[in-house]
Amino acid sequence: MKKIGVLALQGAFIEHIKMIKLLGHEAIPIRKAEQLGNLDGIILPGGESTAIGKLMREFDLKDRMIELIKNGIPVWGTCAGLILLAEKIKNDPIVHLGTMNITAVRNSYGRQLGSFVCNGKIKGIEGEFPMVFIRAPHIERVGQGVSILAEIDDQIVAAQQDNMLVTSFHPELTEDLRMHQYFINMIS
Numbered sequence: 001m002k003k004i005g006v007l008a009l010q011g012a013f014i015e016h017i018k019m020i021k022l023l024g025h026e027a028i029p030i031r032k033a034e035q036l037g038n039l040d041g042i043i044l045p046g047g048e049s050t051a052i053g054k055l056m057r058e059f060d061l062k063d064r065m066i067e068l069i070k071n072g073i074p075v076w077g078t079c080a081g082l083i084l085l086a087e088k089i090k091n092d093p094i095v096h097l098g099t100m101n102i103t104a105v106r107n108s109y110g111r112q113l114g115s116f117v118c119n120g121k122i123k124g125i126e127g128e129f130p131m132v133f134i135r136a137p138h139i140e141r142v143g144q145g146v147s148i149l150a151e152i153d154d155q156i157v158a159a160q161q162d163n164m165l166v167t168s169f170h171p172e173l174t175e176d177l178r179m180h181q182y183f184i185n186m187i188s
């Protein structure tokens, strides 16, 4: 059984916690730096990256998380979580972790009408996967060491660099557990 910390400052953290528990693992909502010890993995949920970034800094989570990620802890950012992990944010920069060698574009499908669902292929997962996009970012550039896991309409929507996984879409808002299983498999 793995112990996964889900950053619980704002956004869709409850859904991630449910999915991790459904897979038989422990999921802990993280709100304080003291809770970051002894975790096997960290999930950064979707939400409002501007708010999550500021709260992370205010609650002294930011530097500790950067350190853990650089030391190799598996981390998965969905949507706003992708923006937090991106080294560069092309538009509307925010307080972020910046550990992954990618450039993210925020709200890249329009601000109001930018939510949609489609099926797509993800490298390492059989068949199609339901992808829920909510005012989602896309990845404009992947640097050295980053592999592209999924593209929709020629835009990169999932990628991995060693211990860091990012998806523009929200697997926690579907009933499909395979992306969460993929993340669990990144541990150990």
Ligand SMILES: NC(=O)CC[C@H](N)C(=O)O
Pocket: 045, 046, 047, 048, 049, 050, 078, 079, 080, 081, 083, 106, 107, 134, 135, 136, 137
């Ligand atoms: N669903 C989401 O996480 C949306 C991300 C949000 N639009 C942002 O830029 O932070």
